[in-house]
Amino acid sequence: MHPDRDEDLSVPNPSFDREVDLLVAGAGAGGMAVALVAALEHLDVLVTEKSQQVGGTASTSAGTLWIPGNHQSRDAGYEDSAEKAEIYMKALTGNAGDSDLRTAYLSTGPEAIDYFTARTDVQFVACGKHPDYHSHVPGAAVYGRAIVPRMYDGRALGADFARVRPPIPEFMVFGGMMVGKDDIPRLIGRFKSLANFTYSAKLLLRYLSDRLRHPRGTRLVMGNALVARLYASLRKAQVPIAFGTALKELIRGPEGVIGAVLEDGEGQRIRVRARKGVVLATGGYARNPAFRAAFMPQPVPQHSLAAAGNDGDGIAIGQASGARIAPGEHGSGAFWSPVSVLRRPDGTTGLFPHLSLDRAKPGVIAVDAAGRRFVDEGASYHDFVEAMFEANTVTRTIPAHLVCDAAFVEKYGLGAIHPGTRNLAPFARSGYITLAPSLAELASRIGVDRSGLEATVRRYNGFAATGIDLDFGKGTRELARFNGDPAHGPNPCLGPIGAGPYCAVAVWPAEIACSTGLSTDADARVIDPEGQPIPGLYACGNDMASVMAGTYPGPGTTLGPALVFAYRAAMRAAGKPIALPRARRPQHGLDAAQ
Numbered sequence: 001m002h003p004d005r006d007e008d009l010s011v012p013n014p015s016f017d018r019e020v021d022l023l024v025a026g027a028g029a030g031g032m033a034v035a036l037v038a039a040l041e042h043l044d045v046l047v048t049e050k051s052q053q054v055g056g057t058a059s060t061s062a063g064t065l066w067i068p069g070n071h072q073s074r075d076a077g078y079e080d081s082a083e084k085a086e087i088y089m090k091a092l093t094g095n096a097g098d099s100d101l102r103t104a105y106l107s108t109g110p111e112a113i114d115y116f117t118a119r120t121d122v123q124f125v126a127c128g129k130h131p132d133y134h135s136h137v138p139g140a141a142v143y144g145r146a147i148v149p150r151m152y153d154g155r156a157l158g159a160d161f162a163r164v165r166p167p168i169p170e171f172m173v174f175g176g177m178m179v180g181k182d183d184i185p186r187l188i189g190r191f192k193s194l195a196n197f198t199y200s201a202k203l204l205l206r207y208l209s210d211r212l213r214h215p216r217g218t219r220l221v222m223g224n225a226l227v228a229r230l231y232a233s234l235r236k237a238q239v240p241i242a243f244g245t246a247l248k249e250l251i252r253g254p255e256g257v258i259g260a261v262l263e264d265g266e267g268q269r270i271r272v273r274a275r276k277g278v279v280l281a282t283g284g285y286a287r288n289p290a291f292r293a294a295f296m297p298q299p300v301p302q303h304s305l306a307a308a309g310n311d312g313d314g315i316a317i318g319q320a321s322g323a324r325i326a327p328g329e330h331g332s333g334a335f336w337s338p339v340s341v342l343r344r345p346d347g348t349t350g351l352f353p354h355l356s357l358d359r360a361k362p363g364v365i366a367v368d369a370a371g372r373r374f375v376d377e378g379a380s381y382h383d384f385v386e387a388m389f390e391a392n393t394v395t396r397t398i399p400a401h402l403v404c405d406a407a408f409v410e411k412y413g414l415g416a417i418h419p420g421t422r423n424l425a426p427f428a429r430s431g432y433i434t435l436a437p438s439l440a441e442l443a444s445r446i447g448v449d450r451s452g453l454e455a456t457v458r459r460y461n462g463f464a465a466t467g468i469d470l471d472f473g474k475g476t477r478e479l480a481r482f483n484g485d486p487a488h489g490p491n492p493c494l495g496p497i498g499a500g501p502y503c504a505v506a507v508w509p510a511e512i513a514c515s516t517g518l519s520t521d522a523d524a525r526v527i528d529p530e531g532q533p534i535p536g537l538y539a540c541g542n543d544m545a546s547v548m549a550g551t552y553p554g555p556g557t558t559l560g561p562a563l564v565f566a567y568r569a570a571m572r573a574a575g576k577p578i579a580l581p582r583a584r585r586p587q588h589g590l591d592a593a594q
Contacts, residue, residue, distance in 0.1 A: 331550020
């Protein structure tokens with residue numbers, strides 16, 4: 001049966017409606033990856049996806065994977081190793097989490113990526129310089145650990161291009177053209193050189209051609225490229241996807257999980273026998289109010305960047321089957337980004353994640369309700385929000401405000417406002433930003449202390465003159481300097497907030513992924529409260545508890561483990577388990593279940 005159509009599951013059987021080797025619940029990056037590897041290892045695989053599109057939250061992500069020691073970077077001349085990364089991870093996590101899972105992740109990462117590269121359309125390129133997020137920690141790297149998917153031509157999918165969940169509108173220009181981080185300076189400087197103009201013109205002409213046949217551009221980058229490559233590879237491997245079909249419950253037998261009950265869009269229930277097991281990859285708990293209240297900080301964040309269908313199905317179903325959940329091992333329950341809220345032209349609400357394009361630039365500060373800074377603005381998006389949660393226990397910091405002058409916005413942009421924008425009035429009228437002729441008036445309009453904001457700006461401007469931030473060290477870490485303005489000195493992240501008009505945008509916490517999930521062993525087998533694997537049950541992606549123990553080491557902290565543990569799960573299901581490095585093998589507990 002063709003893998004790109006809604007799958008007909010009504011196959012006669014005395015006990016089940018359908019039998020397969022491996023049933024995968026969820027067609028996000030983790031689910032598609034495990035299904036792809038399993039199919040290539042000659043298992044009969046079925047993927048069930050309750051929405052009508054593939055990709056989940058991964059489709060709207062930056063698409064980066066954190067894979068220390070990857071061969072793409074080594075071939076490009078950047079030396080690194082799993083051993084160096086393990087030093088870094090140990091320094092970050094201490095004794096938190098499961099060290100054997102981290103060992104499995106670090107030791108298997110390059111192998112998993114090489115597998116995809118050699119046997120599928122899932123191809124990657126080295127990022128080169130892309131610093132770890134804690135450059136002051138032993139073992140951190142500046143180059144070589146981050147990889148990104150190669151650009152993909154969505155036209156190769158034909159009509160099934162519509163099955164790929166699009167990125168958020170704010171990550172596209174001209175109403176539907178994707179641009180990567182490397183495209184931005186060329187587009188902004190399109191009139192500064194012939195090379196930039198030619199490059200920009202080619203992008204625009206390609207996009208205009210696309211729009212004659214498609215609702216958006218087909219030049220896919222970032223997470224959309226990763227999702228499309230996984231989907232294209234599944235099509236080639238003839239792996240069926242049952243769209244519009246949800247996982248409802250697991251079927252257990254004396255030997256463990258033997259299958260699952262699915263429900264299609266018409267409410268029909270289908271019993272599927274899974275000879276090798278069931279993989280939970282439904283995207284995590286992000287849209288489940290009860291899990292949010294249980295696992296996230298107080299006050300529970302009201303915004304989420306997760307796909308709309310990530311209701312915690314896999315986690316709830318796994319928990320009902322005796323799986324272990326340990327939120328205390330996974331920090332604040334999620335991985336975070338500050339987001340600003342905007343009203344789209346169609347009247348819907350959008351969220352813009354402030355990942356790397358504005359906060360580290362010279363001339364912007366983040367303030368709480370007292371008008372005071374509370375964080376190094378150039379910190380990683382996750383650490384920025386963690387600082388919001390911590391500061392909010394003393395002074396209201398949810399929302400916080402990014403404050404700058406209008407000249408900053410014209411030069412660097414701010415959130416959803418693109419660089420080069422001079423007329424900020426429409427954004428003020430829509431409520432996205434607040435404009436004021438003076439700092440005092442700005443403070444009044446955004447509800448922060450007037451004297452506090454004025455004093456903060458004076459002090460910050462003094463730091464900008466010397467290039468040394470005595471309060472939070474903005475510009476001292478590699479990540480901030482990487483995202484700052486290299487042409488600005490003496491510190492690429494410190495510049496004065498000049499004469500008005502002044503601008504502020506409110507930013508809120510929102511998760512980009514969940515860190516709390518089902519506890520697993522090193523092969524992604526779900527474990528029970530006693531630490532023993534539940535036979536026939538796996539979890540990967542955001543349904544699997546994060547291996548990072550509440551830390552965020554670098555770019556690709558979620559997608560890296562998603563693909564690596566998908567690979568390990570598929571190999572285990574296919575009877576080809578991957579051994580841990582001998583010197584690091586566990587001596588008790590989970591070792592008995594290997």
